[in-house]
Amino acid sequence: MTGGTAAIAGFADIAPRRDTGDTTVMGMLSHLAHMTASDAGLTMRDVDGLVVHDTGSAMGAVVLVEMLGLRAGFVDRVSHGGATGAAMVGRAAMAIATGLCHTCLCLTASIQHRPFRGYAIVDSSPTAEFEEPYGGSGPNYGYAMIARRYMHEYGLTDEQRALVAVQQRDNACVNPDAIFFGQPITVGDVLASPMIVEPLHLLEIVMPTGGAAGVLVTTAERAAHLPHAPVPVLGIGEHVSHWSATYAPNLTTSSVKPSADRAFDMAGVGRRDVGLLSIYDCYTITVLISLEDAGFCPKGTAGRFVEEHDLRWNGDLPLNTHGGQLSYGQSGIAGGMSHVTEAVRQLQGRAGERNVAGLERAFVHGNGGVMGEQASLILGTR
Amino acid sequence: MVDRPLPRPSPLTEPFWNAARGHELHVQHCQDCGHYVFYPRYLCPDCGGDRLEWRRVSGRGTVFTYTVARRPTHPAFADRVPYVIAVVELEEGPKLTTNIVGIDPESVSIGLPVQATWEDTGDIVLVNFEPRAR
Numbered sequence: 001m002t003g004g005t006a007a008i009a010g011f012a013d014i015a016p017r018r019d020t021g022d023t024t025v026m027g028m029l030s031h032l033a034h035m036t037a038s039d040a041g042l043t044m045r046d047v048d049g050l051v052v053h054d055t056g057s058a059m060g061a062v063v064l065v066e067m068l069g070l071r072a073g074f075v076d077r078v079s080h081g082g083a084t085g086a087a088m089v090g091r092a093a094m095a096i097a098t099g100l101c102h103t104c105l106c107l108t109a110s111i112q113h114r115p116f117r118g119y120a121i122v123d124s125s126p127t128a129e130f131e132e133p134y135g136g137s138g139p140n141y142g143y144a145m146i147a148r149r150y151m152h153e154y155g156l157t158d159e160q161r162a163l164v165a166v167q168q169r170d171n172a173c174v175n176p177d178a179i180f181f182g183q184p185i186t187v188g189d190v191l192a193s194p195m196i197v198e199p200l201h202l203l204e205i206v207m208p209t210g211g212a213a214g215v216l217v218t219t220a221e222r223a224a225h226l227p228h229a230p231v232p233v234l235g236i237g238e239h240v241s242h243w244s245a246t247y248a249p250n251l252t253t254s255s256v257k258p259s260a261d262r263a264f265d266m267a268g269v270g271r272r273d274v275g276l277l278s279i280y281d282c283y284t285i286t287v288l289i290s291l292e293d294a295g296f297c298p299k300g301t302a303g304r305f306v307e308e309h310d311l312r313w314n315g316d317l318p319l320n321t322h323g324g325q326l327s328y329g330q331s332g333i334a335g336g337m338s339h340v341t342e343a344v345r346q347l348q349g350r351a352g353e354r355n356v357a358g359l360e361r362a363f364v365h366g367n368g369g370v371m372g373e374q375a376s377l378i379l380g381t382r
Numbered sequence: 383m384v385d386r387p388l389p390r391p392s393p394l395t396e397p398f399w400n401a402a403r404g405h406e407l408h409v410q411h412c413q414d415c416g417h418y419v420f421y422p423r424y425l426c427p428d429c430g431g432d433r434l435e436w437r438r439v440s441g442r443g444t445v446f447t448y449t450v451a452r453r454p455t456h457p458a459f460a461d462r463v464p465y466v467i468a469v470v471e472l473e474e475g476p477k478l479t480t481n482i483v484g485i486d487p488e489s490v491s492i493g494l495p496v497q498a499t500w501e502d503t504g505d506i507v508l509v510n511f512e513p514r515a516r
Contacts, residue, residue: 022393030424031432044430069427124392126421131479132387133508134467137456141467144449152447152492197467198450246469246479247421251447 006093010040020111025055026064026123028109033068036105049074049095049104050240051088057125062243062373064107066126071249073262074101075240075373084108099266100238127244139282140205142245142370144197147285150252151199153300158199160303161284162190165203165326167311168281172323174313174354179209179329204284204326211331213341231347234361235267235378242372256293256365259374263363264295267378271295274378275359276346277317278339280367281324290365294376313354321346321354336366343379384457388506395422397436402507405500407441409476410434420476441498442514443472450487466490470511484512 012035014028029052037047050072052061061077074095080087088106095101127136135141150156169185172178185203193202223230239255239262242248264270277296281287288302296317297305311319322328322342325335343362345351364377391399401408410419414431418439425432448468454460455467466482468490482490483499496511 024392024394027394027424034425034430034432067423067427068425069430124390124395128387129389129391129395130421132456133389133503133506134479134481134510135451135455135459135462135465136467136479137387141449141451141455145447145467145469148449149447149492195452197455198452200449244479246477251469 006096008089010036010038010042012036012039014109018112018114020113023111024123025109025111026060026067028111029055029064029107030067032107032109033064033105036107042103044068044070047103047105048072049092049101051076051078051092051104051106053077053084053088053108054079055123057123059125059127059243059369062240062369063126065240066242066244066247066372070240071255071258072101072238072240073258074104074238098236100236100262131244131246139370140197140200143283143285144200145245146251146289146371147199147283150285150289153252154303155300156288156303158191159187160306161199161204161288162187162201163306164281164284164287164311165190167306167315168320168324169327170312171318171321171354172327175322175328178323178327179207180323180327200283200285206282206325206330206335209329209331211329211334211338213331213334213337215337215340215344228350229348229381231344231379232382233377234269234380235263235265235376237262237264237266237374237376239374240372243369245370245372248370248372252289253299254289254293254367254371255374256290256367256371256376257295259376260294260363260365263376263378267361267380269361269378271363274361274363275318276321276343276356276362277311277319278343278362278364279320279324280336280339280365281320281326282330282335282367284326286367286371287319287324289371290367294363294365313356318356321351321356336368339364339366340377343377347379347381386458386503387456388503394424398422399506401436401438402500402509405507406438407472407498407509408436408438409472409474411437418472418474418476420472420478439472439474441472443470443496443511445469445482445490445492445494445496445511446471446477447492448482448490450490468511470496478509481510482512483510 092104190203237259239259241255291302313321343364361380366375412426413433415429417428446469468482497514499512501508
């Protein structure tokens with residue numbers, strides 16, 4: 001990262017008023033986004049980064065991406081009170097300096113009513129209003145609809161999906177910390193498990209657990225003097241495109257692609273240079289689509305790919321050696337981080353029996369929402 | 383018994399639900415670029431234009447993808463299983479989340495021609511879709 005590569009090119013204000021009328025925070029942010037871009041002579045087509053404050057909803061940032069129609073290489077939500085505005089610019093500058101995005105909006109808005117109305121005009125969540133009344137609660141149905149559409153377009157079989165769960169379970173059986181340690185399964189077991197949301201069976205869906213995962217990041221110089229072998233961050237990538245699967249730009253080709261492409265480009269390595277894949281696996285279908293969009297096999301061939309490769313810890317392309325969240329357990333937000341800690345454990349040679357021999361580089365991928373929020377890492381040993 | 387989650391319309395979305403009460407499907411139409419927009423937005427997500435007007439649309443579309451919920455996706459739907467959650471692509475372009483009704487769930491398929499049908503839940507009328515002749 002180099003200093004001084006980012007510059008502010010435009011700004012906009014909506015002047016203070018005692019009563020903001022019928023608009024909402026998301027309404028003000030929408031207009032402010034266009035006003036700010038317009039001041040710089042740009043449109044939303046030119047914007048690939050967004051930093052917004054805490055809008056009062058956990059998915060506020062990604063819903064704003066969806067509302068504005070952005071395809072963003074960098075999205076962040078900053079919650080530092082009065083320091084938020086300045087901190088936003090700092091984060092945008094870091095994202096631009098690393099190449100994650102080229103043009104980033106930093107937006108803040110607040111509504112005010114006078115006299116006090118006794119209630120606030122709050123933004124209705126598109127999910128609560130247009131999905132939940134139809135049973136569209138939780139992530140299961142979205143991934144099931146992705147799987148159904150993928151099978152329609154590319155001809156994936158139930159057995160091929162099940163194979164993902166089976167191979168990860170085999171990995172969990174060499175990880176005593178895995179929730180399903182000591183419980184191997186077969187393709188038949190997966191397909192005989194209860195149907196939850198067609199075509200996904202119980203054993204294709206993560207089981208909620210409690211737990212935690214964390215890493216410490218420091219300079220390469222300092223890391224060299226600490227007890228464990230340094231694991232340099234060689235490449236990073238992000239991409240955010242949508243919140244609900246219904247409004248995904250493409251249901252079967254995901255935002256994994258631009259995220260992974262950026263990480264590999266930044267690291268200057270190719271797909272054949274990584275010896276471990278640590279890929280978010282909330283469902284079997286997630287792994288298959290991610291393998292394709294991250295560039296490990298051509299579109300539409302992931303089913304065959306998992307048949308032709310041994311994805312276990314001692315196979316030709318080890319995938320999710322801790323068992324993946326499907327068999328290690330999904331401890332909420334720590335589930336995604338477990339893919340990072342497992343890659344570090346492997347690269348530092350601390351994975352015991354399941355340590356991949358001669359490992360030099362790992363691809364780590366996190367997936368949020370319903371394939372709409374992506375982040376990729378290339379980690380190495382040097 | 384858990385209540386079914388129901389929409390709480392905002393000033394932005396009220397026109398959609400008001401039209402639904404009259405059994406009409408209305409979506410926003412961008413007067414700048416001509417795209418139909420769903421769900422309701424403040425500005426057109428395609429061109430950024432702010433001249434979004436509400437228009438009645440045909441209510442005809444096809445099933446883009448779907449799932450049959452064999453276990454309830456929400457406690458309020460426990461006595462409805464199996465039910466079909468689907469994405470329907472309207473003839474005018476936009477996609478929306480809905481339920482497919484009036485057909486055995488086993489018979490639903492991608493590409494099935496469907497039309498809007500209305501489910502009265504009291505103050506709110508929801509839009510489901512049912513099979514139509516091709």
